[in-house]
Amino acid sequence: MLTPALLLSAALFVIGTLGVIVRRNAIIIFLCIELQLNAVNLAFVALSRYTGIEGQLYVFFVMTVAAAEAAVGLAIIISIFRHYETVNVNKFNVLKW
């Protein structure tokens, strides 16, 4: 059952990647990143059956980081939205050289 799980993980990952590339809404980009993280988590869990419990520990850590990232990321989005009145990532490009 390992291979199907990994294939599923890969599928979720590339869909998430696609989302990051084609969407402009910062929140949805965020969601897609979460999706990618979940795909990786899935691979970790699947592999933990074959390598040891550490895989699950990593998932635990990833979730924590995801939570922290979501908190900070969303705060940034709020802050940017206050300034630009939009969450369209194409609209904020002041860091462009």
Place this chain on the structure above:
Amino acid sequence: MTDLLASLRYEDWILHALIWLPLVGMAHVVVSSPERAKNLAFAWSSIVFVLSLGLWWGYEPGGGGFMLESSTPWIESWGVSYALGVDGISVFMVMLTTFTSAIAILGSFEYVKTRRKAFYALMLLLETGVLGVFLATDIFLFYVFFELTLVPMYFIVGIWGGERRIYAAVKFFLYTAVGSLLMLVAILYMYFGGGAGSFGYEAFLNADLSLREQLWLFAAFALAFGIKVPVFPLHTWLPDAHVEAPTPGSVILAAVLLKMGTYGFMRFLLPFFPGAAQHPTVVAVMLVLGVVGIIYAAWVAAVQPDAKKLVAYTSVAHMGFVVIGIFALTLNGLQGGMVVMISHGISTGALFLLLGMMYERRHTRLIEDFGGLGRAAPLFATAFVITALASIGLPGTSGFVGEFLALLGTFETHAVAAIVAATGVVFAAYYMLPMVQRVLFNRLDNPENRKFPDLSRREVVILAPMVALMIGIGVHPTPILERMEPSVQLVLERVEGAGATLGTASAGPSDGGPPGYVGDAGPGAQVPVPATAARED
């Protein structure tokens, strides 16, 4: 004096104190108020200077090796240690640094009006960096300090400089960084490939390098130091940096930072790569660059409309004398090079201070804006004339002793180079006297110049010791020469000793001569030549 120093256990702490006290002072300046910054910085640099004076007695010229050595492991796994030491070559560089740092800080009181805390903090940081360069006996530590000096100087030029300060600062930074990165590569090569095994000075000395390797590494080191000196085609950063730098920056740059290059020649280049240093092509190239630097820079200096740029070019010419003195590989040449370094530090430093005083009063550096100042400001004019004369090497001033010895030493082994370089003496008058004339003499026809205030008491205090040193060293340089001699001799022995073995193996210039012939020969070795000349007749 010696007893007093011994009772203070001077030798145990002095080198560490010299390096780190300016940093303590920097911290103090940072936490103080902008109004007090200048006094604090001057106080700290003066303390460092006074402490360094003890080296005059504390340093005993023995066998010429490092004195007051101390070493603590720093990064043990790489063989890096915090190793300090002082010898006859570095002791005067250290004293020159502490002296000019204090003078430069005192000289910046009126010049620097903005961001004073940052300025004085950077000046003290610069002092730490330079002292570290001169005192480090670990190559890694040396490199760290060598690079450290770039940072404060970059900001000093970039923040308090003139109109084109950004260009000048970036040019200065990139020019020097390019060279030192190549040197880093060479250092790493010696560490890994040369079998040095540690970054200690002795370990590098004993690195086992073939002549081919030596030549490449020599090139890398020479480029790094040659840019710092600066040697002829690598000099264009200097005039820009000098012109844009604030007065104290110029003073430190000319007096000390350039010396890091020639110091590197003597401390690292010659002893590390004796085979390359004796290679006839290498010697020829370095001598030609030195000679071209002397004459070319003098010519270019002579047509500068900007007084500061003129003096900047004279630095190139002066350092040319150091370069030929060093690569003549004679005792007199090396000693002369050292004295030129000291003398140039004092006289050019003083010239920059004087130009700074002119700029503070008139806000222009163009020579044509001045004229007749001798009538409006006689004290200023007197100091200016004496300094200019010391700069062009009038006998009785420090400049003469250095140039004379350097040329004499060069003449012993490379007469043609010395003959061409000696014309630099004429060209020195050719660039300096017209400037002196157009600034101090001629009619006082500009009403602005009529109001030119004479030296203030603070300015007299700045210039008096410098003038005294110029004349003092010119009249009685022997105490300095005898302190340097063992160390310089040691450098020479290392070059010649190693060169003799390499030379016979690689069928070099001493081919056919008995082994050790070069090594045995002191300066008197050339004497048989005239005897042969007499025989021809």
Place this chain on the structure above:
Amino acid sequence: MTDILFILFAVVAVGGAVGVVVGRSPVASLLFMVATLASVAGIYVLFEAHFLAAIQVLVYAGAIMVLFLFVIMLLNLGHDYRADLRYGSWSLLSLVVVGLTAGVLMQGFSGDTGAALLENGATVAAAIDAAVIEKGAVGVIADPLFTDYVVAFELMGLLLLVAIVAAVVLAKPRGAGEG
């Protein structure tokens, strides 16, 4: 039975993921995301990772997604769908690249690397199962977490703290801190 469940969860998860990407409004995407998360949690259960499955539902699908929802509602988004999704050659190109990535990944996963892994998989799985019976689903995670990985665990705590502070600072309106 597990195979059927796996296929079911997999289909829901992939469908949800596609829904996230193409969802018209952020809220729709969010709800698709919840579906995906839930089915991934289900797959966790199939892999005997009960504790993670619970956390996935509680923290991820519960807390984090609600946080997203709050933000979406706070910012009152969801009206500029046309400007949101990039069409045309860009999405085609993206599809190609992503498809290639997928292909490479599939190729990588379906190779024979796992042979050795699968061989001792049974023993590892048995050991985990035994540990679960002995310490419980939570204990089997908690035991290494508080022994071998305690430093990392503490750092996680610190990270969360920093994140909280950062979030508060960033989200606070400018100038609100004074007075």
Place this chain on the structure above:
Amino acid sequence: MTGVTTVESAVTALAGTPPLTAPPLAVQEAASWEPVLPGLIVLLPLLGFAINGFLALRAAAVSSAAVRSGSEWDPFAGAATPATHRLPTLVGPGVMLIAFVLALLNFIGMPDDLQEPVVRSYWSWIATGDLRIEAALQLDQLSAVMMLVVTGVGFLIHVFSVGYMKNDVGYPRYFSYLNLFVFFMLVLVMGSGYATMFVGWEGVGLCSYLLIGYWFSDREKSDAGKKAFIVNRIGDVGFLLAMFLIYQAFGTFDFGEVFAGAEGGLATGGATVTAITLLLMLGAAGKSAQVPLHVWLPDAMAGPTPVSALIHAATMVTAGVYMVARSSVLYALAPVSQAIVAGVGVLTALIAATIAIQQYDIKKVLAYSTVSQLGFMFLAAGIGAFTAAIFHLVTHAFFKALLFLGAGAVIHSMHHAAHHAERHLDEQDMRNMGGLRKYMPLTCALMWIATLAIAGIWPFAGFFSKDEIIWYTAAWAGAESNPFGALYAVYWGVALITALMTAFYMTRLMIMTFHGANRTGAAGAAHLHEAPPVMTLPLIALAALSVFGGWINVPEALQASFAGLFGALPMSEWLHHWLEPVTHAAAEIQVAGFGEAAYSAPLGGGEVTWALVSTVAAALTVAVSARLLGTRKYVAAAADSGPRAGLGRVLHDKWYFDEAYDAVIVRPLLRLSRWCWRFIDDVIIDGFVNTTAQFARLAGWIMSLFQTGQVNMYAFVLTVGVLLVLGTTVFLR
């Protein structure tokens, strides 16, 4: 020291004879002589410099404050002259007087049989490795004579300056420079080695620079100072290089060791010694204004007239002659150099004399006359008549100082007249003078003495010294194995002609200045006056020396003839014997090389005959030209621009030396310098540097195209990157 031994041993091995070692027996006795405070002689002028310099700075502080407030300070306007202007009168000449007395004591006390110089070393100046340069002074017969001239004539000129510079604002500064000059000059003549001598050598150059440009506000004057310094430095390079060669050959700079080494170790006419002497000659040519480096001296007349007298006539410019005489051993060993030195000397004498004929500026005439006389000294030094060179140096110091100071008195007087004249009056132009005898009879009389002296008319000083030079040229021309005998004969002829030209242009100067009708204009003429006693007293002293100074070296052959008043004149060949310890080595070498000098002229005739011929010819020249020029009508400078064309114009314009240097050296050098700066520095080197920077900037610009600021784009590129990495790991496994 190893150097010397190596040379000696090498030479010993070659020649098979032991090198000259044993010093003369007189050393033991000589060592017992203690010179009287030689250090103090040098130190006193330095002390004077320090005091006067301090006063000068004090005074300058006051005057500059006045300048800054927009007025001018007149220190003599108030009721009492400030101390800064009173003290120098005491200090300046005072230290000179004490120094002169000390020098005199040393001179008198010096034993006749002193064979080796007495050296007093004070500290080790430059000591490193085998190089040992001592800060040491040396006393021997030559330096004693030079000390007397420097301090003696120097003292008289200091006294004269008190009157001449009385109303100058920079009075203390003037005396500080003058004292400093004497200090360096004494170092020059008393230094015990080439290095020490070089200190004085460049030092006097510095003082010359400062004094020529003393009135520095005047552009022309400060230009002249600068020119003097730079031209001198060209010579100094020669000196430097000669020193390097000397060090290489002998391992020392010390006179005693160098000469000992040269005598024993160098073959006559060898390449080394020829190179050394030629380079030294370049140095001497710079300092002593010999062709082609003579161009600075006429310009140097921009300085105050007493300065011209002291530095540019009596002492500094003779330093080159002194140096050649000091290095007599080396020159004797290099016949080629000798011939060149003599040739340069005689050429200089001729060229300068021709120029002097067509000058109108009284100081310019004297300046070219000085150059010409220096040429005579060089001729003497070149042919190996070192005593004659020093002799002429001494007598020239007397009468040329007198001429300059006399001219100073005239200018001083003219200066007052110019203030009141109805038109602008160049106070130094002889066309504005004429008939001054009426107003300043004493000066006129004294200057006539000097004129007769320089013209070489018996029994004045110049007769003996110049005649000796000419005679020795003739004598050595006929030496049996002199390879340049014919050349020497030419020198002799030219020297004779030049001597007559000297008589002519000096008579012209006197006639134009003191005789004929006055051209100053009535208003100005009313203010012409004789100089005050403080100025005339030194003139009288110098006049006495100009009359009797020649008697210190009456040639033995002449003593019994008319020239020695048939044996009545005392001190026959005194100077010659006095300098014997210094010059005998060179004389021996020369005799060994050339054989004995022939005691007859190329055209036949002995010394007495030719002495008679030359003095009669000179006297005739003076008489005839005085008669001819006396009747000639001169017009005032304003209406006269000198000869318009022909040789006269060329001479008036000084053979176009300055113009040629300007066109061939100065301008091209400036152009080259500017080209180096604008092209090599700015275009090539900085161009390369900046192009490198531009390249980096271009690369950065290309990379920045990817920085669109669009997150999607970044993600896309990131994915492509991941794809590439994954692809390689998966497929290239």
